[in-house]
Amino acid sequence: QAKRNGKGRYELFEPAMQERLLRTLDLEADLRRAVERDEFVLRYQPIFDLRDGRIVAVEALVRWHHPDRGIVPPGQFVPLAEETGLIVPIGGWVLREACRRAGAWNAAGRPPLTVQVNLSARQLQEPDLPELVTRALGDAGLDPSRLVLELTESQLLDDTEAMIPRLGELKRVGVRLALDDFGTGHSALAYLRRFPIDMIKIDRSFVAETERDLAPAPSLASAIVQLGRTLRLVVVAEGIETPQQQRRLRDAGCHLGQGYRFAAELPHHEVEALLTGGAAERWR
Ligand code: C2E
Ligand code: MG
Ligand code: MG
Ligand code: MG
Secondary structure (H helix, E strand, C coil): CCHHHCHHHHHHCCHHHHHHHHHHHHHHHHHHHHHHHCCEEEEEEEEEECCCCCEEEEEEEEEEEECCCEEECHHHCHHHHHHHCCHHHHHHHHHHHHHHHHHHHHCCCCCCCEEEEECCHHHHHCCCHHHHHHHHHHHHCCCHHHEEEEEEHHHHHHCHHHHHHHHHHHHHHCCEEEEEEECCCCCCHHHCCCCCCCEEEECHHHHHHHHHCCCCCCCHHHHHHHHHHHCCCEEEECCCCCHHHHHHHHHCCCCEECECCCECCECHHHHHHHHHCCHHHHHC
């Protein structure tokens, strides 16, 4: 009987598949509830000036504080949030919360700090995104130049012709735009000039490579740094884990970096401690 109803139907009754389906539905219901109950928290990973060790920015990274599962990292729920569209309200909250925090940090009279927020493709498609960003900045009292929105190459290549005016609208708000995980997507080289991008973030796979190339041959990371400098882009290295990686990137002319060598993603009060505690001396 089951077989006559077609292959798809038959598969649904395989226990493994059914279990997976139920687990996904379960997670989806949980995620909807999480949006209503504000179960998300932000961690902030400092971005350092590799020349003098100052903290110049922080990247906001979302976590789901699940009542039973504990802290759930973005890799385990952002894909589902994107599929279901729940990333739109979640991402809106991330934007407001990150701006609010950065606004408060900048009101404390220290050297200005930039906050970087990751955006999903779904958010970029929302017509009111520029308004949401403007409002988040206004409510937080944060200068637009102190917000960087991080996008990935694949997001931009999905619908290139529509993306260019979209990014233009965001630029008119006054924020800066970064290409995240640079070098891992379909190459956006030809588009780097057409998109109003301000910053590239070298993916940590290239950063890890600088450790291995012990010969003086230039690494891909240093080639990316050169490319960025030629195009007058700010270059940030992601995932710096060792002093050697730090040294090699700095010597290649990369001015900014983040990674476990310096600091992991931290709760906001630990960022505050770093900001007031003169982190600079430690990383020179
Ligand atoms: P990403 O934007 O490339 O963020 C960097 C990731 O690398 C973070 O993982 C961070 O914890 C990790 N990382 C930082 N330093 C090091 C290091 O030295 N070594 C290693 N191995 N890893 C390091 P996380 O927080 O799990 O985030 C993963 C991804 O989830 C992010 O990658 C980003 O694409 C996405 N994501 C995070 N927060 C948000 C958000 O608010 N909205 C959206 N749409 N996506 C987000
Ligand atoms: Mg990022
Ligand atoms: Mg990245
Ligand atoms: Mg990423």
